[in-house]
Amino acid sequence: MFVEDDPHFAELLSAVFNSSEQIDLRASFKSIEDFVRTQASEAQSGNWYPDVLVMDVMSGVDIRFDGATYANSLRTSGVRVGVVLVSSMVLGKILDVFRKTNPGGWRALQKTSRLKSEEIISAVLEAADEMRTK
């Protein structure tokens, strides 16, 4: 599952996940609001949440709400989901802030043209593994 408002990067993520045999893409959302809307109607029924959520940091229609804080709040509320944060900024040190609150299952990817498919896949798999062993 991923949340990405940039159509070019969303296209890239879809292509990478659909071509991977290790990853099953459940759904994609264009904004946090989109994600929240579906979550509200479907999350109660069965196992809606994926193993890993790929979340663009700035994918909210309302720029006061960011993807990182939202994903962190999901984890705080008890949802067991690995999170791969995606952003143009380098998230290394910032990721530690979230790791402190909700340890394990966090990865970050920086949006650059040099980003390889393998890096995206390995970030998702590592986040999932870490959540499983946590």
Place this chain on the structure above:
Amino acid sequence: MKRLLFLRISLLVIAITSQGYLIYLIRTDPGDDLFLGEIIAISILIYTSTVISFGIRNFLRIWNRQRNSDASIQELEGDLNSMKERLILVDSEIRKQVGVWLHGSVQSKLMKISRELRFYDLSEIADEVDDLSENEIRDYAHKLFPPALNISLEAGLVDLVEENVELVLDENLSEQSTMTTQTSSSGSRISGIPRKNRLVLPSGLAYAIYRVIEEGLSNANKKPEVTKIKVTVKVVGNSIEITVEDNGSKLSGPVSAGLGLTLFDIYSSNFGGRFSLENSQDGVVMRMVLMFTPVSVKDLVAQKKAGTISE
């Protein structure tokens, strides 16, 4: 000057004489002649009381005018402060929006171009586009509004400080007092239940705190002997207290006004606060207090629900 004095004395003599003549004319018993001295004395008394009453009236008029102008000045000061607050808000919101646009939309489009260039084996041009996107635009976006502040003050500060810096952030501003999610039935809004009422800072204040600490760190790092810097951000009632303390050489005298001090002065004045730069036990400590109205995530959600703040 002499002519004016002569004119005033003449008017005084005419006024007293005419009043005396008037008293002579309207005396109750025409047969009862008044002494000239009595007429003059009564005339002077009437004149003096008239002058005094006019004086009192003028004084009251001036006093009222003064009181009204004091009230107007207070009103103007209030308007000025409110305009200043709005300007700060508009400034930070514009910075934030342009920063988000540069960071999101512009960089994303450049990334797409770069990927396409690489697809057609034009790696050199792609590298140039990447350089433009990842260095120049990122730097500019960062100067406008540090993107990590879009996540939270803590994320912004963690991103800012180096390894030799100890960052002590108030629990009320920390991600560890984050909210738990609660989605509305329509799912159109993101709301939450705060665990520890994390405070939500206006973007202008978060930006000011960031810049003040950045400047404080820059001042401390200018001293080559500094090995340790401690940054503390504390919430005390309606104020945020920031301290940046280093273990470098102490101040030898009054600090001359430079760009850094001007910046501290601007921020402390904009947020009705104060700042000081003084020697501590180990080095130098910069203290700044910025005033604000604490709003928790809970308050913000309640305000959003009540529609008292814009969406």
